[in-house]
Amino acid sequence: MARRGVVALVGVVVALAVAVLALQTGLWVDIVGVGEYEQGTVTVTDSNTTTPCTAPPNRTAVAACDGPRTLGTVDVRISDTVEQRRLGLSDTESLGPDEGMLFVHGEEAVQTYVMRDMDFALDIIYIDANRTITTIHHAPPPPEGESYSERYSGRAKYVLEVNRGWTNRTGVSVGDTVELPAGVD
Template identity: 75%
Template sequence: MARRAVVALVGVIVALAVAVLALQTGLWVDVVGVGEYDRGTVTVTDSDNSTPCCTTTPTETTTAAPCTVPPNRTAVATCEGSRALGTVDVRIADTPRQRRLGLSDTESLGPNEGMLFVHDEEGEYGYVMRDMDFDIDIIFIDANRTITTIHHASKPPEGESYSQQYSGRGKYVLEVNRGWANRTGTSVGDTVELPAGVD
């Protein structure tokens, strides 16, 4: 009887150890999967929060004149004092599994592609370059859609899964190819127009 209890206890301890290991290493994401990503478009403008972002078509809720997005999707024309600096087609990571995986399974991004991470609330968050194959810009955006921090992050050194944490305050985090922020002139204080349905 005592022997069965010891075997059962050892079994529980081993199961807990495996569960902790799976959580810490992210293996649970490989087992469970991340599901389908929603997609959308993010536009960064040099306007303040009181000026509506440029829109490609006027709507009932916007007063801004319509803009034309050029084929390269950057350097959009000026609209009512605001100038769209760049537009990014994004996959939206809004579940814990999607945020954990991030761009780790992505080999590369197009010049105006990225991922938008959506958190439940604004706070201090740390991002790492877990198993990344390329360098990125990590752009933190607060609940008011204002950029608070921009990091230019390098992929981890050969043989390491990640080497540094990039921290900032925000509710949203935009990851794009490294150099995108410099190329478009995006900086702290700029305004971000999020995809429809993202809150």
């Protein structure tokens, strides 16, 4: 009888240890899954409406824009659950030039991201509740042999991750306005 009690106690301790390990390492995401990602398109427009537009091919004259000009468009997977946000792009081998992930949080706050188990560099773009870019980080993958990188923070309700260099290529900067996919609150 005493053996059964000891075996049961050892079983409970082992189960608790596995549960703690799964929570700390993020393994629980692999076990439980993240569900299906919704998809959409994010468009970023210039905050400065007097910025010259790009000249048409074979022309040298550039006229000022009458309104905001589109700087870039990204096809995104929408990450709006705790599980999806924790996994992020960790299981993604690469992104196309105009692909990314949009993380949606319940409210605007200081959000902190790491490059967990990433194989490629990212631009991490923080967007406030008014859909204005507040911060941009150019994040390398974690050093060889490490699963985490340094921490990147910014005030945001939404965080957009794209290939590193996308913001430089498109001219996207702090203060620009972001149009989110339909249905994203």
